Amino acid sequence: MANIIAAGAHGAHLAPIEPADLTGIEQLLDLAFGAERQRRTAYRLREGMDFSAEASCVAFDEHGTLVGSLQSWPASLVEDDGTATPLWLVGPIAVSPERRGEGIARTMLRRALTAIDDTGIPAVLIGDPEYYGPFGFAADATGGWSLPGPFERHRLLARLDDGRTLPAAGMLGPRR
Numbered sequence: 001m002a003n004i005i006a007a008g009a010h011g012a013h014l015a016p017i018e019p020a021d022l023t024g025i026e027q028l029l030d031l032a033f034g035a036e037r038q039r040r041t042a043y044r045l046r047e048g049m050d051f052s053a054e055a056s057c058v059a060f061d062e063h064g065t066l067v068g069s070l071q072s073w074p075a076s077l078v079e080d081d082g083t084a085t086p087l088w089l090v091g092p093i094a095v096s097p098e099r100r101g102e103g104i105a106r107t108m109l110r111r112a113l114t115a116i117d118d119t120g121i122p123a124v125l126i127g128d129p130e131y132y133g134p135f136g137f138a139a140d141a142t143g144g145w146s147l148p149g150p151f152e153r154h155r156l157l158a159r160l161d162d163g164r165t166l167p168a169a170g171m172l173g174p175r176r
């Protein structure tokens with residue numbers, strides 16, 4: 001548990017993602033989302049990208065067991081004319097089933113959004129508007145966007161601060 005950066009909910013501690021955590025993260029993601037998770041459009045979006053350690057984190061319990069993971073990815077929205085707008089793609093966010101409801105995901109998300117806000121680049125994710133709305137995410141700006149696979153349009157959410165706007169249409173993918 002080197003480099004602990006913040007205490008989280010109910011005894012969980014946040015830390016930067018280390019290379020040694022990657023196998024445990026994959027196991028946690030399988031546990032949280034199922035082995036079929038890699039067929040989802042969100043995984044197709046991340047193909048060819050490496051997550052950003054600065055905008056990602058893990059959560060460990062008091063025994064050093066991995067109980068949460070959040071990864072953020074450098075993405076962009078590419079318009080028909082080739083103009084690319086940089087974005088952060090947030091997720092997946094996973095918490096061990098036995099630790100859900102303790103605020104671990106919210107704590108990890110606040111930490112990631114603080115790092116993302118420091119870059120000045122907007123964040124996007126695919127998720128439940130009811131859960132992510134209080135963090136400033138909404139589907140208002142994403143209605144004309146495309147993804148490399150099927151998705152529920154109301155779940156493609158962007159977080160815009162200070163009156164910022166994003167292109168009305170484009171393909172979301174790896175950052176150019």
